[in-house]
Amino acid sequence: MKPFLKIYGGKFYLRNFIIECFPANWPDLHYKEWCLAGGSVFLKMLGRLKNEAWLNEADWPTFLIWFAIQNDPEAFHQKLLKLKYSEEEFLKQKNILTSKKSNIDVAVAKFAVLRMSRAGMGESFAWSERLRGGQPGDLNAWQSSLQGILPLSKRIQKTRLTNCKCEVLLNNEQLTRADLVYLDPPYLKEVDGGKRTSKNGYALDMTPEQHEDMLKAAVDSDANIVISGYETELYNKYLNTDSGWNMKYKDVVNHSQQQKNKKVRREVVYRNFT
């Protein structure tokens, strides 16, 4: 299935590469995607997984989107259909996100803010006159993402959805080689020589200590684990050949940049099996 959310750091362009890095028998394994956001890797695997997946997202509003799609899809879809793709609506939904609203209204607001913002960063309104499907591209993308909601709902009725921190799950769950855990955490700020100290586009970021807890738990785990991101000293300190890990690289164009000459960055996948 096509991704329906627009997420900063989303792995849509890397999803085939990431799945190629999984063990060859991944359809037979118990799949766990524990930094879910838009779940682009999970959506690509859906239909081939033989066991129900376990999806987890720590950010409450993002989790609520998946929860609404699973449990109240009609109401969620109807509420979104009533929104007009416009800057005014975008600003209104941004305000709703910071006020006390019902869970479904928070889910609608989060969906709208992500989908209507540049690069899914939730900050400024996305608009371009470039046509797609005979209408402005952003409007077209908004409409097609709404079309995906009801079909997705049918397919995740039995999927386990949780709202926890991935490092806590990894520490607490008894996992085995029958499990496949995929983690795509927010990028560690060490990237760019430590220059990225400001807000980096995620509603919910992870501290270096959280990254370290996750890495320690990953090294101790018996599950097949795949972690994607950028190569950093901290990750290399834990996930190295001595601890039984290996790396796969892929160069990708950074689509979150607005400039014409987009930078190419090297993404890495760390895994504890070959």
Ligand SMILES: C[S@@+](CC[C@H](N)C(=O)[O-])C[C@H]1O[C@@H](n2cnc3c(N)ncnc32)[C@H](O)[C@@H]1O
């Ligand atoms: C890079 S995004 C994942 C993108 C996803 N792979 C996709 O293709 O859409 C990272 C996600 O991790 C979530 N997150 C932040 N801290 C977390 C934590 N401690 N445990 C689990 N998820 C966390 C963020 O809210 C964000 O949605």
